[in-house]
Amino acid sequence: MNSTIRTDIQEGIAMRNMSRYVCLFIAFTVVVLAGTAHAGEVLDAVVARDSVRCGVSTGLAGFAIADSTGNWTGLDADYCRALAAAVLGDGAKVTYVPLSPQQRFTALQAGEVDLLSRNTTWTLTRDASLGLVFAGVTFYDGQGFMVPKDLGVQSAEELDGAEVCVLTGTTTELNLADYFRANGMNFKPVVFESLEESVTAFLNGRCQVYTTDRSGLAAILASDAPNPDDYVILPETISKEPLGPVVRRGDDAWFTIVKWMVYALIEAEEKGVTQANVAAMMDSQDPVIQRLLGTSGDMGQKLGLSNAWAVQAIQAVGNYGEIYDRNVIPIGLPRVGSNRLWTNGGLMYAMPLR
Amino acid sequence: MVSPTTLAPVVFWRNQRFRLALYQAVALLLVIGAGAYFVSNALANLDERSIRTGFGFLSREAGFRIGESIIPYDASNSYGRAYVVGVLNTLRVSLLGIVLATLIGVLVGMARLSSNWLVVRLASLYVETVRNVPLLLQLFFWYTVITGLLPSVRQATQLLPGVYLSKSGLMFPAPVPHPGHPYMAAVFVIGCGLAWGYRGRARRRQEATGQVPKLLLPSLGLILGPPLVVWLVSGAPTALDVPVFTRFTFRGGNSITPEFLSLLAGLVLYTAAFIAENVRGGIQAVPRGQSEAAAALGLRRTTALRLVILPQALRIVIPPTTSQYLNLMKNSSLAVAIGYPDLVSVANTSLNQSGQAIECISIMMGVYLTISLSISVVMNVYDRAIALVER
Numbered sequence: 210m211n212s213t214i215r216t217d218i219q220e221g222i223a224m225r226n227m228s229r230y231v232c233l234f235i236a237f238t239v240v241v242l243a244g245t246a247h248a249g250e251v252l253d254a255v256v257a258r259d260s261v262r263c264g265v266s267t268g269l270a271g272f273a274i275a276d277s278t279g280n281w282t283g284l285d286a287d288y289c290r291a292l293a294a295a296v297l298g299d300g301a302k303v304t305y306v307p308l309s310p311q312q313r314f315t316a317l318q319a320g321e322v323d324l325l326s327r328n329t330t331w332t333l334t335r336d337a338s339l340g341l342v343f344a345g346v347t348f349y350d351g352q353g354f355m356v357p358k359d360l361g362v363q364s365a366e367e368l369d370g371a372e373v374c375v376l377t378g379t380t381t382e383l384n385l386a387d388y389f390r391a392n393g394m395n396f397k398p399v400v401f402e403s404l405e406e407s408v409t410a411f412l413n414g415r416c417q418v419y420t421t422d423r424s425g426l427a428a429i430l431a432s433d434a435p436n437p438d439d440y441v442i443l444p445e446t447i448s449k450e451p452l453g454p455v456v457r458r459g460d461d462a463w464f465t466i467v468k469w470m471v472y473a474l475i476e477a478e479e480k481g482v483t484q485a486n487v488a489a490m491m492d493s494q495d496p497v498i499q500r501l502l503g504t505s506g507d508m509g510q511k512l513g514l515s516n517a518w519a520v521q522a523i524q525a526v527g528n529y530g531e532i533y534d535r536n537v538i539p540i541g542l543p544r545v546g547s548n549r550l551w552t553n554g555g556l557m558y559a560m561p562l563r
Numbered sequence: 564m565v566s567p568t569t570l571a572p573v574v575f576w577r578n579q580r581f582r583l584a585l586y587q588a589v590a591l592l593l594v595i596g597a598g599a600y601f602v603s604n605a606l607a608n609l610d611e612r613s614i615r616t617g618f619g620f621l622s623r624e625a626g627f628r629i630g631e632s633i634i635p636y637d638a639s640n641s642y643g644r645a646y647v648v649g650v651l652n653t654l655r656v657s658l659l660g661i662v663l664a665t666l667i668g669v670l671v672g673m674a675r676l677s678s679n680w681l682v683v684r685l686a687s688l689y690v691e692t693v694r695n696v697p698l699l700l701q702l703f704f705w706y707t708v709i710t711g712l713l714p715s716v717r718q719a720t721q722l723l724p725g726v727y728l729s730k731s732g733l734m735f736p737a738p739v740p741h742p743g744h745p746y747m748a749a750v751f752v753i754g755c756g757l758a759w760g761y762r763g764r765a766r767r768r769q770e771a772t773g774q775v776p777k778l779l780l781p782s783l784g785l786i787l788g789p790p791l792v793v794w795l796v797s798g799a800p801t802a803l804d805v806p807v808f809t810r811f812t813f814r815g816g817n818s819i820t821p822e823f824l825s826l827l828a829g830l831v832l833y834t835a836a837f838i839a840e841n842v843r844g845g846i847q848a849v850p851r852g853q854s855e856a857a858a859a860l861g862l863r864r865t866t867a868l869r870l871v872i873l874p875q876a877l878r879i880v881i882p883p884t885t886s887q888y889l890n891l892m893k894n895s896s897l898a899v900a901i902g903y904p905d906l907v908s909v910a911n912t913s914l915n916q917s918g919q920a921i922e923c924i925s926i927m928m929g930v931y932l933t934i935s936l937s938i939s940v941v942m943n944v945y946d947r948a949i950a951l952v953e954r
């Protein structure tokens with residue numbers, strides 16, 4: 210079966226506004242009428258539907274972007290593919306639902322998607338008061354600023370008085386206000402609800418500054434800016450933005466699967482299990498690899514899946530490092546700092562699969 | 564004399580009045596019961612999923628900035644204040660939009676009935692085009708025109724000394740605040756009241772004596788004179804705060820943002836097309852005999868229009884135009900698409916940052932309902948005031 214694909218970009222603007230209200234309406238109805246979630250519910254629904262509904266961003270190169278044939282690529286999209294492969298045995302069984310920052314939490318709360326895998330920052334407020342839980346970190350990011358080169362700006366500390374284009378409903382707009390306040394500077398926000406419109410406004414010269422996660426800045430330069438050399442990303446990183454998958458509260462079984470999927474991909478990289486060699490690795494004598502690949506033990510069953518869950522995922526998308534190299538390197542973000550494995554001085558660290 | 568047939572007393576549950584009351588009470592109880600069930604169920608569900616509820620967040624720090632505001636606001640202010648900023652921004656664009664759309668709508672409506680072929684064609688072309696393109700697209704159009712075609716803020720066009728136009732909007736000088744200003748505003752309001760009173764007296768005199776008193780000059784004098792006097796008395800302050808270019812954009816003076824400008828242009832032109840149709844229909848609905856009678860009395864065409872046709876047309880035009888006003892106000896919620904911080908934009912941001920969807924949406928609905936009902940009430944009062952008074 211082919212993956213069903215909804216590209217909201219093509220559906221037009223009016224639809225987007227419509228869908229927001231439809232989505233809110235569903236959220237209301239669900240909250241008002243529904244009973245409460247129970248463990249295993251989401252997995253049962255996913256299996257019955259034979260598809261994972263995955264909330265992704267509306268189009269961010271390197272993380273989740275649809276090409277002209279409706280095929281999604283990117284780190285966030287690949288994570289969903291891995292999950293679908295682990296749960297349903299086929300990485301193509303994903304329904305991608307593009308969501309703006311504004312729509313994402315409501316869509317998840319309403320059960321329109323089974324998880325969010327869309328550069329969403331793990332914060333206390335979101336983890337504790339939205340009825341959601343973060344399952345892990347797939348990318349360690351931080352917020353940065355981008356300006357046209359000809360303004361001659363060297364540092365974010367020079368930005369006093371500038372007009373800044375920013376997306377609403379993000380941690381970005383909060384960090385922005387914090388940063389300028391802390392530095393005794395002033396700015397004028399121009400706030401948009403869709404990535405496309407905010408980027409167009411910036412590239413048109415409506416604002417002198419654009420701010421978002423550094424990964425987002427790189428993606429915009431790589432795929433939207435007509436001439437990337439006309440812009441610079443300033444050196445300051447003003448926040449911590451750990452990005453990772455999010456699920457609804459109340460279904461611990463599904464939460465556990467989503468969490469351990471992240472770990473399995475990292476563990477595979479640490480153990481040198483790749484898309485190419487995973488079949489050969491089934492014969493490995495290393496007990497850690499055996500447990501990961503299900504040739505010994507019953508790790509998959511403990512999650513309510515088949516023991517080949519990790520093998521299926523790695524066959525579909527490769528290990529974490531392969532996913533990163535394939536998607537994120539091309540947008541100009543080398544694998545440095547926190548996103549390296551812990552064994553290389555980074556923060557990517559899988560809890561033991563045993 | 565025939566004695567009335569005595570009816571056997573009806574048992575009370577057979578009494579029709581009692582039954583009607585009973586049905587209503589039952590219906591009311593059902594509605595309240597269902598409402599209470601939904602609310603309690605929602606609260607239980609929200610609690611179960613540990614989603615925060617209640618309106619306490621309104622007094623917590625919002626943490627986000629808002630692009631433009633007519634009251635002081637920054638990120639350390641509360642969500643409540645952010646809402647007030649949003650409401651004021653919605654009111655600002657709606658009220659100005661209603662005034663401008665009315666002016667343009669009336670002009671275009673009359674133009675469609677003009678005897679000049681070109682004027683009629685142009686007016687119809689405008690009405691047909693604008694009415695048939697979705698408003699959201701028109702907003703994007705205006706926003707793209709403004710941010711795409713205007714020069715960047717560093718190359719801003721100087722329209723007049725101190726007045727600049729660029730992608731960052733229109734910058735113009737503002738008077739430096741002076742202690743005399745509030746008094747000027749106060750006497751201006753009083754002057755408007757006086758002018759209104761004068762107009763009433765002038766009309767009564769005209770009805771009593773047939774003389775037509777001068778209206779324009781005395782009214783202008785009453786409205787503009789007092790502020791002028793106060794201005795002179797307070798020392799004729801002329802200090803202006805002129806916008807000056809700093810590193811990124813202009814500082815000082817006053818400004819109108821491209822977001823506000825695009826939204827206003829879109830709303831006004833769109834709504835004016837509908838109002839124009841109302842006006843045209845209203846005028847055409849006045850029986851021909853009326854203008855013929857006016858002509859027979861020797862009234863000039865313009866006078867006949869002003870004194871005979873328009874007052875009658877107005878009664879037909881007001882109700883549909885009221886709903887256009889309401890539409891304009893509600894359509895202003897499309898602002899969020901082009902970055903104007905109206906109520907919906909602020910409410911959406913609050914919703915996302917606080918996570919309290921039900922509360923944020925309820926506030927938003929409450930505010931729109933209040934504004935809509937207020938516009939309706941004002942328009943109904945006006946409608947009644949101009950209704951045909953039978954003598």
Ligand SMILES: N[C@@H](CCC(=O)N[C@@H](CS)C(=O)NCC(=O)O)C(=O)O
Pocket residue numbers: 265266267268269308309310327328329330331376378379380381403404405421422424425426450452
């Ligand atoms: N990490 C931040 C910002 C996330 C975010 O939405 N960023 C923008 C710009 S990088 C984005 O991904 N937009 C994609 C979209 O709107 O579809 C958050 O979680 O609030």
